[in-house]
Amino acid sequence: xxxxxxxxxxxxxxxxxxxxxxxxxxxxxxxxxxxxxxxxxxxxxxxxxxxxxxxxxxxxxxxxxxxxxxxxxxxxxxxxxxxxxxxxxxxxxxxxxxxxxxxxxxxxxxxxxxxxxxxxxxxxxxxxxxxxxxxxxxxxxxxxxxxxxxxxxxxxxxxxxxxxxxxxxxxxxxxxxxxxxxxxxxxxxxxxxxxxxxxxxxxxxxxxxxxxxxxxxxxxxxxxxxxxxxxxxxxxxxxxxxxxxxxxxxxxxxxxxxxxxxxxxxxxxxxxxxxxxxxxxxxxxxx
Numbered sequence: 001x002x003x004x005x006x007x008x009x010x011x012x013x014x015x016x017x018x019x020x021x022x023x024x025x026x027x028x029x030x031x032x033x034x035x036x037x038x039x040x041x042x043x044x045x046x047x048x049x050x051x052x053x054x055x056x057x058x059x060x061x062x063x064x065x066x067x068x069x070x071x072x073x074x075x076x077x078x079x080x081x082x083x084x085x086x087x088x089x090x091x092x093x094x095x096x097x098x099x100x101x102x103x104x105x106x107x108x109x110x111x112x113x114x115x116x117x118x119x120x121x122x123x124x125x126x127x128x129x130x131x132x133x134x135x136x137x138x139x140x141x142x143x144x145x146x147x148x149x150x151x152x153x154x155x156x157x158x159x160x161x162x163x164x165x166x167x168x169x170x171x172x173x174x175x176x177x178x179x180x181x182x183x184x185x186x187x188x189x190x191x192x193x194x195x196x197x198x199x200x201x202x203x204x205x206x207x208x209x210x211x212x213x214x215x216x217x218x219x220x221x222x223x224x225x226x227x228x229x230x231x232x233x234x235x236x237x238x239x240x241x242x243x244x245x246x247x248x249x250x251x252x253x254x255x256x257x258x259x260x261x262x263x264x265x266x267x268x269x270x271x272x273x274x275x276x277x278x279x280x281x282x283x284x285x286x287x
């Protein structure tokens with residue numbers, strides 16, 4: 001006849017493991033944040049539940065016996081499984097809160113993030129810089145929750161909402177030859193070398209297409225880019241988004257007079273997106 005399964009809790013298994021690691025009741029109790037007497041009572045309850053003595057107790061010492069050592073090995077195995085369970089639950093919850101976003105430029109992603117964090121602070125973003133066609137494809141196949149594109153996606157299964165407009169300027173030192181100009185065209189600056197941030201999405205294509213004779217010094221790190229721009233004289237591109245308005249205050253900002261220098265961005269989702277995604281999309285569309 002099988003013996004009734006012992007009732008024990010995870011903390012008792014941790015305490016048993018702590019004794020095996022530290023070697024004394026006092027050190028193990030301290031590691032577990034318990035008084036020695038409370039620790040000893042908990043271990044004794046574990047022995048009662050298991051129906052076995054786990055320790056050889058002598059006047060001045062306590063040691064694990066053979067049964068205790070076997071119990072420790074199994075306790076550690078159980079604790080590993082418990083940790084795997086907790087990790088799996090945490091990962092599932094994280095995924096449930098994570099919004100997958102594909103964007104063609106950084107500024108509309110910052111705009112979306114700021115607005116969602118204010119209204120839905122528990123949500124987490126996982127974002128990627130993608131090309132327009134890939135954004136459309138991945139919104140369609142559901143591998144991203146939100147797409148940010150420079151044009152609406154005119155299919156009945158996709159919902160679109162205008163997100164923001166961004167306008168490009170250049171920023172030059174006050175003594176730069178272009179500093180007195182009220183505006184410039186891409187023809188005016190084609191051939192001028194620029195310090196350029198790498199992760200800027202569609203703006204990269206525009207710069208290279210409309211400024212084929214310019215040389216671009218690419219910087220990957222945004223903080224390093226800002227320090228170089230502050231300390232150097234090479235022109236840089238800036239936009240009118242709020243987070244860049246106070247950037248490089250000692251430089252002169254000159255608007256670029258060209259249709260390609262202004263972009264309107266749209267938020268895309270599937271019409272049958274998850275309720276949480278639709279809730280956020282509808283809130284964005286109506287604010």
